[in-house]
Amino acid sequence: MGESANHVADLSAAEKRELLAQLLTEKAAGSLQIPAEACHFDLFPEVQQLHQQQEQIQLLGIQNPYFSTHTGTALNTTTIAGRELINFATYNYLGLSGHPIVSAAAKEAIDCYGTSVSASRVASGEKPLHLELEHSIAKLIGVEDCVTFVAGHATNVTTISHLFGPNDLILYDALSHNSVIQGCQLSGARAIAFPHSNSAALETLLQKQRQQYRRVLIVIEGIYSADGDIPPLPDFIKLKQRYKTFLMVDEAHSIGVLGQHGRGISEYFGIDPTDVDVWMGTLSKSFASCGGYIAGSKTLVDYLKCTAPGFVYSIGMSPANTAAALAALEQLSAEPERVAQLHERSQFFLELARSKGLNTGTSQHSAIVPVIVGDTLKAFRLSQILFQMGINVQPMIYPSVPKNEDRLRFFISCLHTEDQLRTTVSAVSAALEQIDHEDAP
Known part of the structure; x- marks a missing residue:
C-alpha cells in the first residue's frame, strides 16, 4: 500500500489527473448494466435464431x-x-450475359478506360459510355432522359427517399421488393401498403388520404419477382391522373421481357410511357450487367444527377459494366x-x-x-x-x-x-x- 502511495506521490499533476480520469472511467463502466447480447454480434437474438x-x-x-x-x-x-x-436460378433472361459481342464490348471498355472510372461522375468519373447508355435506355422506354446507378437496390432506396419526405405519402404494393420498402422507410414519409395489384383498394386509400398530404407516390412493379404476375398498369395510371399523384414502376424483371420488342410493361399494355412519372429498372437481368436506372422527364433526371445521394456520393458505373449493358441493348434491337x-x-x-x-x-x-x-x-x-x-x-x-x-x-x-x-x-x-x-x- 505504501509503495502505491509513494508511486502516486511521485507523479506529476498532469499524470495524476490522467490517472484519476482513468479510474473514474473504469468505475463508470463497471457500474453500467449492459447485457452481453447488446455488445456482441454472436449474442444478438437475431443471429442466434439464424x-x-x-x-x-x-x-x-x-x-x-x-x-x-x-x-x-x-x-x-x-x-x-x-x-x-x-x-433456373439466373436472371439471364435473354442469354446476353456471355454473348460474344457483349463480352467483347466489356473487354474493349477496359482497354480504353481501365477497370474503374475512379470517381463519382459529378467529380471526374463521367465517361462517354455513361451518356450513350442513358440515351439508349431512355430511347428504348420512350421517355426524355435517364440516369444510371451502380446498384439496382440502391437505385430504389436513394430515389424514393430523396424525392419524398415528411408531409408526403407513399402507397406501395404489398408485394413490393425490399428496396422499395427500404426507400419508403428512409424517406420519412408515411408509407402504406395496399393489397397486391388491387387498384380498387388503392382508390379507397386515395379517397381517404390524398388531401392530407403534400405529395403522394404510388409504387408498383412491372413483374413481381416472387410470383411472376403483372399489375393492371392502365388502372394505376388512371388513379394517378385522377388523384394527382406520382406513379413509379419498378421494371427490374419486366424490361427486356415484356412487349414484342422487350420495351417493358408500357409496350405490353400499349400505353404512353410518359404517363408514368418514374421508370426504374436494373441492368443485371436482361441487360447482362450490373446497376440500375431511373428514366423519365429531363427535369427529374437532372435533379437526381445533381442531388441524389446515391448518385452524387457514389462512384460511376465501371467501364466494363456500362459497355456490357450498352451492347446488350444493341443486341436486343438486333436480335x-x-x-x-x-x-x-x-x-x-x-x-x-x-x-x-x-x-x-x-x-x-x-x-x-x-x-x-x-x-x-x-x-x-x-x-x-x-x-x-x-x-x-x-x-x-x-x-x-x-x-x-x-x-x-x-x-x-x-x-x-x-x-x-x-x-x-x-x-x-x-x-x-x-x-x-x-x-x-
Whole structure:
C-alpha cells in the first residue's frame, strides 16, 4: 500500500489527473448494466435464431441450397462442383450475359478506360459510355432522359427517399421488393401498403388520404419477382391522373421481357410511357450487367444527377459494366427473336407445369414461374432432390414470401430448350410425389 502511495506521490499533476480520469472511467463502466447480447454480434437474438435455423436444416440432412459456388457463365445450364445442371436460378433472361459481342464490348471498355472510372461522375468519373447508355435506355422506354446507378437496390432506396419526405405519402404494393420498402422507410414519409395489384383498394386509400398530404407516390412493379404476375398498369395510371399523384414502376424483371420488342410493361399494355412519372429498372437481368436506372422527364433526371445521394456520393458505373449493358441493348434491337423465344419458352413451361397439377400461383406472361409448396421444409427438400437429379433451382421461404406460400422459383431463359423444360416439370412432379410418399403415415 505504501509503495502505491509513494508511486502516486511521485507523479506529476498532469499524470495524476490522467490517472484519476482513468479510474473514474473504469468505475463508470463497471457500474453500467449492459447485457452481453447488446455488445456482441454472436449474442444478438437475431443471429442466434439464424444459427438455430441452420442447425435444424443440417440435423434433417438437408444441404444449404444457398451460396453454392458456380463456375462458368450463368446460362440455361450451370456447373457446380464439376456437375453440369439445368439452371433456373439466373436472371439471364435473354442469354446476353456471355454473348460474344457483349463480352467483347466489356473487354474493349477496359482497354480504353481501365477497370474503374475512379470517381463519382459529378467529380471526374463521367465517361462517354455513361451518356450513350442513358440515351439508349431512355430511347428504348420512350421517355426524355435517364440516369444510371451502380446498384439496382440502391437505385430504389436513394430515389424514393430523396424525392419524398415528411408531409408526403407513399402507397406501395404489398408485394413490393425490399428496396422499395427500404426507400419508403428512409424517406420519412408515411408509407402504406395496399393489397397486391388491387387498384380498387388503392382508390379507397386515395379517397381517404390524398388531401392530407403534400405529395403522394404510388409504387408498383412491372413483374413481381416472387410470383411472376403483372399489375393492371392502365388502372394505376388512371388513379394517378385522377388523384394527382406520382406513379413509379419498378421494371427490374419486366424490361427486356415484356412487349414484342422487350420495351417493358408500357409496350405490353400499349400505353404512353410518359404517363408514368418514374421508370426504374436494373441492368443485371436482361441487360447482362450490373446497376440500375431511373428514366423519365429531363427535369427529374437532372435533379437526381445533381442531388441524389446515391448518385452524387457514389462512384460511376465501371467501364466494363456500362459497355456490357450498352451492347446488350444493341443486341436486343438486333436480335428481337430472343424476346419472342423467351415468351414461347416461358409459356410452354407454365402450361406444362399447370397440366401436371403444379401450383404456379398467379404467374402470367413472364419469365418467372413459381411452384408453390406451402411449407419451408418441403421447399428445401424439393430443391435438394432436384439438385440430385441435375436441376438447379432455389427455394423462396418466409419472410421473402408470405407464410405458408414457400416455393421454388424458376427463372426461364430464352436459351432453355423444350427438352430441358419437359425434363424439369417431370422431375418436379416426381419429386413431390416422393416427398408426399415419405411423409405419408
